[in-house]
Amino acid sequence: MSNKEFSRSEDSKNRILLAAAEIFSHKGLDGARVDDIARSAEINKRMIYHYFGSKENLYVEVLRHNYNKINDLGQETYIPGDDPMENAVRALRSYFYFLASDEQFVRLVSWEALNRGRFGSKVLPQFLELTQANLGEIIHEGIEKGVFRADLDIRQVLLSIHSLCLVYFTRRELVQHMWSRDMMSEDMLESRLQHVIDFVFNGILTHREDCVNDSN
Amino acid sequence: MSNKEFSRSEDSKNRILLAAAEIFSHKGLDGARVDDIARSAEINKRMIYHYFGSKENLYVEVLRHNYNKINDLGQETYIPGDDPMENAVRALRSYFYFLASDEQFVRLVSWEALNRGRFGSKVLPQFLELTQANLGEIIHEGIEKGVFRADLDIRQVLLSIHSLCLVYFTRRELVQHMWSRDMMSEDMLESRLQHVIDFVFNGILTHREDCVNDSN
Amino acid sequence: MSNKEFSRSEDSKNRILLAAAEIFSHKGLDGARVDDIARSAEINKRMIYHYFGSKENLYVEVLRHNYNKINDLGQETYIPGDDPMENAVRALRSYFYFLASDEQFVRLVSWEALNRGRFGSKVLPQFLELTQANLGEIIHEGIEKGVFRADLDIRQVLLSIHSLCLVYFTRRELVQHMWSRDMMSEDMLESRLQHVIDFVFNGILTHREDCVNDSN
Amino acid sequence: MSNKEFSRSEDSKNRILLAAAEIFSHKGLDGARVDDIARSAEINKRMIYHYFGSKENLYVEVLRHNYNKINDLGQETYIPGDDPMENAVRALRSYFYFLASDEQFVRLVSWEALNRGRFGSKVLPQFLELTQANLGEIIHEGIEKGVFRADLDIRQVLLSIHSLCLVYFTRRELVQHMWSRDMMSEDMLESRLQHVIDFVFNGILTHREDCVNDSN
DNA sequence: AATGAATGAGTATTCATTCAT
DNA sequence: AATGAATGAATACTCATTCAT
Numbered sequence: 001m002s003n004k005e006f007s008r009s010e011d012s013k014n015r016i017l018l019a020a021a022e023i024f025s026h027k028g029l030d031g032a033r034v035d036d037i038a039r040s041a042e043i044n045k046r047m048i049y050h051y052f053g054s055k056e057n058l059y060v061e062v063l064r065h066n067y068n069k070i071n072d073l074g075q076e077t078y079i080p081g082d083d084p085m086e087n088a089v090r091a092l093r094s095y096f097y098f099l100a101s102d103e104q105f106v107r108l109v110s111w112e113a114l115n116r117g118r119f120g121s122k123v124l125p126q127f128l129e130l131t132q133a134n135l136g137e138i139i140h141e142g143i144e145k146g147v148f149r150a151d152l153d154i155r156q157v158l159l160s161i162h163s164l165c166l167v168y169f170t171r172r173e174l175v176q177h178m179w180s181r182d183m184m185s186e187d188m189l190e191s192r193l194q195h196v197i198d199f200v201f202n203g204i205l206t207h208r209e210d211c212v213n214d215s216n
Numbered sequence: 217m218s219n220k221e222f223s224r225s226e227d228s229k230n231r232i233l234l235a236a237a238e239i240f241s242h243k244g245l246d247g248a249r250v251d252d253i254a255r256s257a258e259i260n261k262r263m264i265y266h267y268f269g270s271k272e273n274l275y276v277e278v279l280r281h282n283y284n285k286i287n288d289l290g291q292e293t294y295i296p297g298d299d300p301m302e303n304a305v306r307a308l309r310s311y312f313y314f315l316a317s318d319e320q321f322v323r324l325v326s327w328e329a330l331n332r333g334r335f336g337s338k339v340l341p342q343f344l345e346l347t348q349a350n351l352g353e354i355i356h357e358g359i360e361k362g363v364f365r366a367d368l369d370i371r372q373v374l375l376s377i378h379s380l381c382l383v384y385f386t387r388r389e390l391v392q393h394m395w396s397r398d399m400m401s402e403d404m405l406e407s408r409l410q411h412v413i414d415f416v417f418n419g420i421l422t423h424r425e426d427c428v429n430d431s432n
Numbered sequence: 433m434s435n436k437e438f439s440r441s442e443d444s445k446n447r448i449l450l451a452a453a454e455i456f457s458h459k460g461l462d463g464a465r466v467d468d469i470a471r472s473a474e475i476n477k478r479m480i481y482h483y484f485g486s487k488e489n490l491y492v493e494v495l496r497h498n499y500n501k502i503n504d505l506g507q508e509t510y511i512p513g514d515d516p517m518e519n520a521v522r523a524l525r526s527y528f529y530f531l532a533s534d535e536q537f538v539r540l541v542s543w544e545a546l547n548r549g550r551f552g553s554k555v556l557p558q559f560l561e562l563t564q565a566n567l568g569e570i571i572h573e574g575i576e577k578g579v580f581r582a583d584l585d586i587r588q589v590l591l592s593i594h595s596l597c598l599v600y601f602t603r604r605e606l607v608q609h610m611w612s613r614d615m616m617s618e619d620m621l622e623s624r625l626q627h628v629i630d631f632v633f634n635g636i637l638t639h640r641e642d643c644v645n646d647s648n
Numbered sequence: 649m650s651n652k653e654f655s656r657s658e659d660s661k662n663r664i665l666l667a668a669a670e671i672f673s674h675k676g677l678d679g680a681r682v683d684d685i686a687r688s689a690e691i692n693k694r695m696i697y698h699y700f701g702s703k704e705n706l707y708v709e710v711l712r713h714n715y716n717k718i719n720d721l722g723q724e725t726y727i728p729g730d731d732p733m734e735n736a737v738r739a740l741r742s743y744f745y746f747l748a749s750d751e752q753f754v755r756l757v758s759w760e761a762l763n764r765g766r767f768g769s770k771v772l773p774q775f776l777e778l779t780q781a782n783l784g785e786i787i788h789e790g791i792e793k794g795v796f797r798a799d800l801d802i803r804q805v806l807l808s809i810h811s812l813c814l815v816y817f818t819r820r821e822l823v824q825h826m827w828s829r830d831m832m833s834e835d836m837l838e839s840r841l842q843h844v845i846d847f848v849f850n851g852i853l854t855h856r857e858d859c860v861n862d863s864n
Numbered sequence: 865a866a867t868g869a870a871t872g873a874g875t876a877t878t879c880a881t882t883c884a885t
Numbered sequence: 886a887a888t889g890a891a892t893g894a895a896t897a898c899t900c901a902t903t904c905a906t
Contacts, residue, residue, distance in 0.1 A: 148420050202365075249874095465878095598815060
């Protein structure tokens with residue numbers, strides 16, 4: 001009984017976690033209601049306390065579960081000997097589409113930022129590090145190989161790339177309202193990504209193009 | 217008699233607004249407590265309802281009050297005949313330091329984004345437009361004068377610039393934890409701004425510099 | 433100054449009383465709001481406390497003021513030597529139209545009944561006595577003259593007449609809904625009154641008619 | 649298991665309803681306090697909101713519950729072929745003693761009348777109709793059989809009978825004060841009922857009984 | 865392992881009343 | 886005589902959590 005793939009209890013616990021993740025991501029810790037989570041998980045409220053002890057604790061578990069998603073990310077995009085630019089583009093694309101695909105993650109991370117890590121940040125590993133360790137190395141390599149400018153502060157660059165990807169999703173509603181386009185359509189996603197890549201490599205000044213165009 | 221500098225009631229209303237802004241910005245709408253606001257404003261809770269009707273309404277007024285801050289911003293930085301780059305740098309600097317100086321604004325806007333404009337976005341003008349109308353025109357002008365690349369999608373550029381400035385503040389805690397420096401110190405602020413400016417104009421690729429160097 | 437017809441203060445006091453009467457009559461003591469009364473009287477709330485001391489006290493004054501209206505009633509309808517039936521009809525008509533004309537009175541008296549005289553009945557004279565002292569004597573006289581049945585319990589008759597008139601007004605809404613006619617129109621009022629008179633004198637049995645018809 | 653006589657929740661819900669009925673009937677919607685109801689029902693206040701949603705809603709349920717009592721009334725008093733007068737007396741007696749036995753009902757209905765059906769009348773069927781459909785038919789039948797006068801407006805008669813019964817209870821306190829007798833004693837109740845019956849059938853004029861044409 | 869019912873401490877909101885001028 | 890601003894105590898309603906089974 002206990003060694004089925006998923007015991008009944010594992011299943012319940014999971015249902016709670018998924019329902020909670022969804023609701024916390026939409027409403028935040030303070031806005032979420034334990035009753036709503038229970039209803040959405042189709043489970044008795046009491047079970048939440050049985051498995052997780054408290055709302056706060058459940059929230060932390062939801063965070064942990066989401067932060068783990070990052071581990072699945074980006075490792076496979078790095079091809080050791082390859083051109084740093086190629087590697088960077090792959091990493092960037094991988095990160096961008098990860099954010100695009102997982103609204104829940106993006107929102108949870110944002111709530112957490114606003115709550116100044118009331119819970120998550122103290123208990124959990126800093127996810128930014130995880131995210132960008134990879135990209136950090138690529139850039140470092142690119143600088144060493146002379147492909148990227150030597151005067152760059154890698155941390156600033158990482159933060160900037162992070163920003164360029166993230167805000168497209170965190171301010172989606174507002175921007176959507178201004179652009180009146182479906183910002184999550186394939187087209188729009190891809191053009192944002194292209195813009196970001198271009199922006200990261202070229203900036204906005206004209207004379208660049210003279211140099212870069214031919215190599216492009 | 218009634219038009220003294222500030223009537224007593226104006227003063228009370230203001231105290232409430234300021235206290236509320238501070239608390240809402242820290243805890244969000246759901247996390248804030250009316251009692252805390254009253255205590256912080258050193259006023260009877262009843263007056264909050266007298267002047268604002270409800271917690272929600274008070275929140276909307278706080279948003280309105282904050283969004284208005286943008287109007288005071290950036291207009292004076294634009295010098296008509298000047299070099300678009302100079303104008304852009306000034307606008308960027310002005311926006312960056314506005315965000316740096318007003319944590320409250322940054323946080324309120326972020327809560328609002330997460331709440332998908334539960335209140336603000338319906339009632340209030342889209343603040344992003346206001347913010348960047350200015351910068352938008354500068355870039356447009358820059359493109360026409362051939363200073364900026366003609367193939368730019370201005371909206372994407374605006375969003376990118378917005379992102380590069382904003383995230384430094386919205387993720388301050390997390391980044392601070394990684395960089396272990398006081399991110400709000402004059403030094404750090406200025407180097408972030410320099411990075412952003414440089415990033416916007418030059419991107420990260422090496423060869424640019426070769427072209428740009430002479431003009432630099 | 434103080435011996436004008438109505439000093440300013442008298443006027444304010446009156447405005448409060450009238451506004452309060454209207455609001456108490458509509459919403460009852462518990463449902464009425466001091467703020468509403470002040471607003472309706474176009475006076476500062478503080479004045480209510482100045483003149484009346486408390487909401488409860490104001491309510492009592494409103495009751496007193498209304499109960500006094502009864503004094504203006506019915507005395508003039510009684511013609512000493514006249515046929516008791518004529519006198520009774522006149523008294524009945526007078527009472528019925530008094531109720532018809534003064535919804536406020538009817539409602540206040542009804543609230544008071546439901547509140548089991550939480551205030552009014554202990555402080556104020558029993559208005560039923562006042563109302564019907566007159567009619568009581570007429571019936572008494574009618575019995576002595578052999579016009580009315582000798583076996584009547586006058587108190588029961590008075591209560592019955594009172595009921596027949598009153599309920600038409602106290603249940604107006606409900607009845608109106610069933611009858612779908614404007615129950616306060618001249619027509620409807622008069623036919624109710626005629627019914628009551630007829631009912632009081634004749635009851636509903638047929639055989640009466642044999643006797644009465646021809647004389648009619 | 650779940651269909652025991654009364655599940656625990658049914659029992660709680662019922663306790664709330666009964667306590668609320670009692671308190672609402674005494675104090676009205678505005679005068680009643682949710683805390684009092686909870687205390688009286690010996691239950692946690694929260695359960696009131698769990699089962700009924702709001703004070704107002706609970707009030708409506710109390711009304712519904714009370715209005716339903718009418719359904720249990722009067723049907724069995726009607727004997728098809730019987731003398732209309734007998735049937736009428738039975739119906740009248742049944743209604744009169746129903747009111748006598750259920751102060752709660754009488755008071756709730758009265759509050760509702762004063763509140764002009766703020767809630768009840770919109771949500772619930774018109775109870776007057778229900779009450780008197782029965783009596784209405786009896787009178788109709790009586791008229792057809794020539795027992796009751798043909799010129800009667802049945803609706804007026806119904807309202808009159810209603811009035812004669814009702815006011816004895818709605819103005820109980822005031823009348824009691826005047827009559828100084830226990831108006832709810834068996835004796836007094838029965839004599840009021842006899843008076844009403846007599847009054848309805850005979851009115852107050854003398855000649856009727858003898859069929860006294862000549863004195864007219 | 866699971867559940868329906870219950871709870872106490874909180875939380876927004878309202879109200880009659882009073883203060884300062 | 887009058888007012889605008891302020892207050893404390895209540896009041897309706899909510900929420901995370903626990904009890905009994």
